[in-house]
Amino acid sequence: MSEVYIPVVLGTAREGRRSEAVAKYVHDIVSATESVRTELVDVRDHLMEATVNDSAESELADKWRAIADEADGFVLVSPEYNHSFPGELKMLIDRAFPEYKHKVFGVCGVSNGPWGGIRMAETIRSVLITLNAVVSNRTVMFSNVNELFDEGGNITDESYTEKVEGLMEDVVWYAQALKTAREAA
Amino acid sequence: MSEVYIPVVLGTAREGRRSEAVAKYVHDIVSATESVRTELVDVRDHLMEATVNDSAESELADKWRAIADEADGFVLVSPEYNHSFPGELKMLIDRAFPEYKHKVFGVCGVSNGPWGGIRMAETIRSVLITLNAVVSNRTVMFSNVNELFDEGGNITDESYTEKVEGLMEDVVWYAQALKTAREAA
Amino acid sequence: MSEVYIPVVLGTAREGRRSEAVAKYVHDIVSATESVRTELVDVRDHLMEATVNDSAESELADKWRAIADEADGFVLVSPEYNHSFPGELKMLIDRAFPEYKHKVFGVCGVSNGPWGGIRMAETIRSVLITLNAVVSNRTVMFSNVNELFDEGGNITDESYTEKVEGLMEDVVWYAQALKTAREAA
């Protein structure tokens, strides 16, 4: 298998965000996945100034477009706000378009309730298909996140490892299949 | 009928935004609606700085929460980006929650293609219900917006007036019904 | 408060359906709700013959339209098949339209996994708003349904009672508010 580049994107910028621990945990598993090169992309590092500023906009937008262009797939780690994604994640996604074509997205939802961001994972599907991208159905839901990590930042429920590995199995399958076809075209 | 307060929210901050002309046009009709008091809320005036800043955050958040608390309903005017809403509109919405309970939302979609933001209007429904709010089905779609207004900012297709008035008929019906019930509770 | 009529609709016709026990349980709570008159509507009793048959169609359609017309609101009890509703429930819903206007829907999801039909409850929202209806956000998710009822058909987790009562509180609030406004119009 040829190497594929699959960045992990942390999709919330809120203070006190619990998804950061999840993103690091997911990033560790992605890093350990055979044939996968990755990086942790923090939406905070991509936020524009409030007042739209062309030069800042284009510099940050170019930075994201370069990552998206190089990527063969993406793993989004995002909380659910009002059954949907954070606005800042949508702003990041909207900054590119042709860069996503025929690539794959995996989704990890996070919430502090029992449902693990499952509705964010559902409602973002329509957006991701619109990017001419593929969405893996192997979504992982991180529920009750406030109790999920110990003080050292280690996950307390080991069953998540298998779930994320299952997601990665599907994401890598798609990433390889689509990369092969893109390069043959 | 008692007076209801229904602000019109312009949901995009992008430079060159065509939705601004639509929002002003919709605002004029809402202003002329019997028993309705309104205001044009521009999401640009509510954007936070990129780096999350608590004091700025809470001042701007308080400003929006005060508007939302006073409102009996809302008319959103928003373009469609990738079949969904702009991130900045979601950030604004997410800043309040109890303020929306048992109030009504009307939606006007905007696009420069033939479909008029119809998918944004569809996919935002789930978010709005989550706010414990009601969504009118009388959505108005502003298609081909680049040619819809003349140089003086006047709409060139008069049929939109009837559509927005139809939306307002339903929004005011709900706003009155829900206000009466909220005050009786 | 004036009486409101809120039928409970069992939305699956599959053999061995577990949602039947849930529908009966929900129906019992709805029956015991102050100011509410109800009935259990089984989608099985409303299925048409496979080959479209006009006379059968219109007799069954009329039966449903009469119920929908009389109703002030509805509580749907439905499993989730492939993150959405059963086809037979959609066929029933599509048989009426003006009958739903300015009425309220509550939703109870059912699944044998941990997520309790939560995605069915999410994806049906768009359909229900299209009926010019209101959707309560107080959705109840019945998870792990295979273990939820004992051999006598009694629920083994009493916490569901409070959840369904919470849903009914919101459904009745809307049903009363909208009925008052419909009758005043």
Added chain:
Amino acid sequence: MSEVYIPVVLGTAREGRRSEAVAKYVHDIVSATESVRTELVDVRDHLMEATVNDSAESELADKWRAIADEADGFVLVSPEYNHSFPGELKMLIDRAFPEYKHKVFGVCGVSNGPWGGIRMAETIRSVLITLNAVVSNRTVMFSNVNELFDEGGNITDESYTEKVEGLMEDVVWYAQALKTAREAA
């Protein structure tokens, strides 16, 4: 390129259905597409009797599962009822599951209004991803269908040919890419 099998599925059973002319038109274009073998599947031929009947169920279900198993992709032609798909199409889809894995769906929407079934095409996305399938973004919307075909059943707006060919370009690209990867696995 190896041959791929991509049946066209007509998703409504209603009397007087206008989607039938669209399905035949789409089927002609799919038939003429290089490297594609196809067939027109009519949901009417797959309807079960109203009362769930095991033997009928399993014979019809087996028939659909055999088609789905052999297929490399699918083109759905479906009207929009209440912003979503017909119930009978959902019943057909729900009869298989592993057969869809890592295959592609294209969607053609039909309506007699201006929006061409665009919301059906949007809301079915979540279902199709749940099948572990891929959804092409090159959806084709057939608007104002009552005036779209002449008395001889010929389309009166030739611009649709290019749109359906564009959809097929993407569907075949995915079908080939995924078939290659499935066979290599």
